[in-house]
Amino acid sequence: xxxxxxxxxxxxxxxxxxxxxxxxxxxxxxxxxxxxxxxxxxxxxxxxxxxxxxxxxxxxxxxxxxxxxxxxxxxxxxxxxxxxxxxxxxxxxxxxxxxxxxxxxxxxxxxxxxxxxxxxxxxxxxxxxxxxxxxxxxxxxxxxxxxxxxxx
Amino acid sequence: xxxxxxxxxxxxxxxxxxxxxxxxxxxxxxxxxxxxxxxxxxxxxxxxxxxxxxxxxxxxxxxxxxxxxxxxxxxxxxxxxxxxxxxxxxxxxxxxxxxxxxxxxxxxxxxxxxxxxxxxxxxxxxxxxxxxxxxxxxxxxxxxxxxxxxxx
DNA sequence: GACAATTAGATTGCGCGCAATCTAATTAGG
DNA sequence: CCTAATTAGATTGCGCGCAATCTAATTGTC
Numbered sequence: 001x002x003x004x005x006x007x008x009x010x011x012x013x014x015x016x017x018x019x020x021x022x023x024x025x026x027x028x029x030x031x032x033x034x035x036x037x038x039x040x041x042x043x044x045x046x047x048x049x050x051x052x053x054x055x056x057x058x059x060x061x062x063x064x065x066x067x068x069x070x071x072x073x074x075x076x077x078x079x080x081x082x083x084x085x086x087x088x089x090x091x092x093x094x095x096x097x098x099x100x101x102x103x104x105x106x107x108x109x110x111x112x113x114x115x116x117x118x119x120x121x122x123x124x125x126x127x128x129x130x131x132x133x134x135x136x137x138x139x140x141x142x143x144x145x146x147x148x149x150x151x152x
Numbered sequence: 153x154x155x156x157x158x159x160x161x162x163x164x165x166x167x168x169x170x171x172x173x174x175x176x177x178x179x180x181x182x183x184x185x186x187x188x189x190x191x192x193x194x195x196x197x198x199x200x201x202x203x204x205x206x207x208x209x210x211x212x213x214x215x216x217x218x219x220x221x222x223x224x225x226x227x228x229x230x231x232x233x234x235x236x237x238x239x240x241x242x243x244x245x246x247x248x249x250x251x252x253x254x255x256x257x258x259x260x261x262x263x264x265x266x267x268x269x270x271x272x273x274x275x276x277x278x279x280x281x282x283x284x285x286x287x288x289x290x291x292x293x294x295x296x297x298x299x300x301x302x303x304x
Numbered sequence: 305g306a307c308a309a310t311t312a313g314a315t316t317g318c319g320c321g322c323a324a325t326c327t328a329a330t331t332a333g334g
Numbered sequence: 335c336c337t338a339a340t341t342a343g344a345t346t347g348c349g350c351g352c353a354a355t356c357t358a359a360t361t362g363t364c
Binding site for chain 1: 162163164165167168169170171172173174175176177178179180182183184195199202203205206218219220263266267269270271273274276277278279284285287288290291292294295297298299300301302
């Protein structure tokens with residue numbers, strides 16, 4: 001016994017799962033960067049495109065709920081995607097408060113070019129798909145518990 | 153068998169471990185925010201303080217290596233910590249290129265006020281310490297494999 | 305129907321996070 | 335030595351991420 005005290009100290013950087021998650025997110029971002037540069041996308045823009053490739057003509061609100069982002073982040077991001085001719089923003093006719101985001105032809109076409117991205121990430125992860133799926137599910141469960149606390 | 157195709161589609165948002173990590177990092181940040189507001193720190197500033205509470209009088213480079221951050225991020229952040237009277241920045245005498253970061257009395261004192269933070273995070277995580285340690289180790293291992301790929 | 309409350313999105317301000325570039329100090333090679 | 339290459343930080347520019355605030359549209363209440 002008599003493990004080093006430092007391995008139990010909750011105030012130590014290396015003992016914090018949060019720092020593990022924080023630094024892993026940045027590591028992923030650095031791996032994605034060269035792949036997404038070729039598509040002309042940033043990682044958050046890529047996430048928005050993933051949402052739209054699943055379902056088109058979506059209100060900003062719904063994109064925000066799926067990605068846990070608010071209008072302060074999404075409005076300028078979507079304007080940049082529009083400037084890049086990947087999406088079109090139109091006020092909903094039924095509810096004038098909503099802005100619907102629809103893919104352009106180029107936006108649809110980009111899905112093909114992006115098809116190899118997950119494969120490259122998997123390779124960089126250097127671990128089995130089943131292991132990654134298990135980890136993903138655990139992390140999602142943790143995230144959802146954290147988000148539940150925030151909503152009181 | 154004949155599982156829904158969508159659960160296998162690597163281009164689906166919900167199947168991406170990276171998005172799990174990305175969104176978990178933001179969830180952590182939202183839980184930390186009210187706790188760190190009371191200390192007058194942002195989360196990245198808190199990370200720097202954790203490093204300094206472990207070892208004082210550290211060059212910027214070393215802080216960057218521990219947190220995976222570069223001078224473009226750290227220089228302004230450290231200037232803000234200095235403006236808040238938590239650290240002092242001084243050029244090293246042995247190597248004039250280095251800037252050493254030392255805690256002020258207030259910076260040292262803040263460690264006590266921050267002692268309850270990990271406990272609150274643990275509570276919000278709503279899961280056992282051993283589970284969190286296991287997850288943390290897995291995520292760190294994944295992060296290190298990703299970072300290894302970046303360095304060619 | 306009028307007015308209050310809610311909702312969707314836009315805007316502003318600030319702090320990262322990082323690429324690219326710059327300066328000054330140190331080290332390496334001849 | 336003396337120059338070339340490397341190294342530590344600083345600076346600039348841009349895109350998030352989010353709190354706070356604002357506007358306009360919709361819904362709820364009487």
